[in-house]
Amino acid sequence: MAAQCVTKVELTVSCDNLLDKDIGSKSDPLCVLLMSTTDSRWYEVERTEKVQNCLCPKFAKKFVIDYYFEMVQKLKFGIYDIDNKTVDLSDDDFLGELECTLGQVVSSRKLTRPLVLKNKSPAGKGTITIAAEEIKDNRVANLEVEARKLDNKDFFGKSDPYLEFYKQTPTGWQLAHRTEVVKNNLNPTWRPFRIPLQSLCGGDLDKPIKAEFECINSKKKQKKKGYKNSGIVSVKQCQVVKEYTFLDYIMGGCQLNFTVAVDFTGSNGDPRSPQSLHYISPQGVNEYLSAIWSVGNVIQDYDSDKMFPAFGFGAQIPPTWQVSHEFPLNFKPTNPFCAGVEGIVEAYRVCLPQVRLYGPTNFSPIINHVACFAQQALQQSTASQYFVLLIITDGVITDMDDTRNAIVNASRLPMSIIIVGVGGADFTAMEFLDGDDGRLRSMTGEAAMRDIVQFVPFRQFKNAPKEALAKSVLAEVPGQLVEFCNVMKLGPPNTSPAPNPAGTI
Missing domain, CATH: 2.60.40.150 (C2 domain)
Structure with a gap:
């Protein structure tokens, strides 16, 4: 056991x-x-x-x-x-x-x-x-904070302020949360944010929060007579609510819908050559198959019918040999579903010798394809379905602008995107899509509602146990699902309405 x-x-x-x-x-x-x-x-x-x-x-x-x-x-x-x-x-x-x-x-x-x-x-x-x-506490504090008349600390332009929250512990003050930076603004309003109550105050609502509402610059106060402050920070709203957890949604009947997309572009190399990323070794494996097995084996437990759509992109396909960026691995457009992870693997093996590897590497068609189904699921009043798209690719995206637009659109839907990079290519562009260092924006400047992309290079896991890749790429999915449901105020299908606020300031 x-x-x-x-x-x-x-x-x-x-x-x-x-x-x-x-x-x-x-x-x-x-x-x-x-x-x-x-x-x-x-x-x-x-x-x-x-x-x-x-x-x-x-x-x-x-x-x-x-x-x-x-x-x-x-x-x-x-x-x-x-x-x-x-x-x-x-x-x-x-x-x-x-x-x-x-x-x-x-x-x-x-x-x-x-x-x-x-x-x-x-x-x-x-x-x-x-x-x-x-x-051991599933309560969170939803906060909206603004500041006004902050001191200017920059020679050119205005200050770029951010806010830090600290909680009191037996060993001193500990950083609990840092907001995003608001550029060039002395009267900033930060985006609404949430802090788990455990991180903020150890679950104790009577604990003080070290938040400087009147910003005092001690050096300036000593030098300047009549000094009042260097700005005012005000909490517009602080609402403590109980949040559903990932397991609340899963146990309440939310289904994870798993879709696989495989890169068949020419940069992978001739599948008949041992140097190709699509070459299947005598042991029956390659990096594509390893990624499918690793992620699929974990996620299939959360889908009751275990029927998974699987697609390829970047290949010329029979009988017309037109390039397609969204073709079913089983060549059945009206029924692209594969039975379990084994079905995906079998469809991939059968498909591989029947297509011609070509290009370019376009992600947006398959992202938009899955987004259509996620949009339909959004019509439900509860979190009944959540979509996880696994893209396995060997190289640089050629439709980056359209992909950015597609991801920003998908960020407003019940959907997460996992990208596994195989081979030794430069994956800097993938890091850009993984919005951990900042919020991804579309070409029109529209910001993603949330970070839904997780990218990992397969080469990092060559010496790791088979569970490690899945653990890494799926690590953010539970939080992404919960975040989406919180924003949309969706509860699990088989339970009472969303929890009432436990307290409001």
């Missing part, structure tokens, strides 16, 4: 006195969390945001881990100075790491250790602190 998860643990990471690898500024650190498998191989779990120009970063992004009492769970926290937009960390400066166990972290509640370099020598005076908290 599989080990039972005792609880979920939220890890908050901060560092002090990091090595400075930049000339003319300070390092731009990021923390990556890796876990060890039973055979002592490391695989990446998640990353924090990058903190600009800072040697003592406090990372707002939390790591959430299933905690198993009966297992030794080995963790490795790696700190890197990020100076480019590539997903690979090998071309970024390594600032140090810490290896420990989750048991050590939770028993300490707050673990501070020196960072070490790869040769196990200390990384200067640098330290890392990991704080652990059990997650």
Whole structure:
């Protein structure tokens, strides 16, 4: 039997006195969390945001881990100075790491250790602190905040303000949330945001929040007579609500609809050649098949009929040999469904020798195809269906503008997009679509309602257990589903209406 998860643990990471690898500024650190498998191989779990120009970063992004009492769970926290937009960390400066166990972290509640370099020598005076908290509260605070008459800190233009919320802990104030930056504005209104009550105040509504409503610049106050403040921050609304969890939706009858799209463009190479990404080895595998198996095996459990549409794009197809960017792998336009993951794999194997690899690499047709079905599902008054599109590709998108428009449109629908990059291509453009570093915009400037794209390069998981790829690419789907349902105020199909607010300020 599989080990039972005792609880979920939220890890908050901060560092002090990091090595400075930049000339003319300070390092731009990021923390990556890796876990060890039973055979002592490391695989990446998640990353924090990058903190600009800072040697003592406090990372707002939390790591959430299933905690198993009966297992030794080995963790490795790696700190890197990020100076480019590539997903690979090998071309970024390594600032140090810490290896420990989750048991050590939770028993300490707050673990501070020196960072070490790869040769196990200390990384200067640098330290890392990991704080652990059990997650046991599904309440969130929905906040709307604005400020007025802030001081201007820029020589050219106006300040670019953001807001940080801290919560009080037995060991001091801890960063709970950082808003987005509002560019060039001394009277900013930040987008409405949510903070889990556990992160904000440990679930204790009587705890104070360290939010400076009157901004006081102590140096300015000393120098300037009659000084009042450097601006006012006001909370327009703070509403505490109970949120449905991902499992509330799944157990309440929400179905995940899984669609696969496979890249058949010419850059993959002749499938008959062992150098081709579509070459099926004597063991019956290639990277495309591995990605289908890995992701499909997890997601099929959430679809009751296990019938999955599967498509190809970028190939010339019989009988007319026209290029198609949206053809069923089974060549049945009116019935593109495959029975289970095995059916997808079989359809791919049969399709491969029947098409001619061609091009270009267009994503928008298949995204718009799935979006049509997601739009129909939106007519329901509850969250009955959610669509997950897996695109497996080897290269650079040629319809980037149309793809951006398609993703922004899909962000308003019950839909997530997973992109797995196979082979050794430069996937910088894929990172751009994965809106973790900023909100994706369409060509007309319209912002995505939410981040729905998760991209990972398959090469990162070559030495990882087969579960690792699925865990990485599917990690954001539960949160994306819940976020969508919250925004649209949709409850699970088989339950009472959405929870009432637990309190409003």
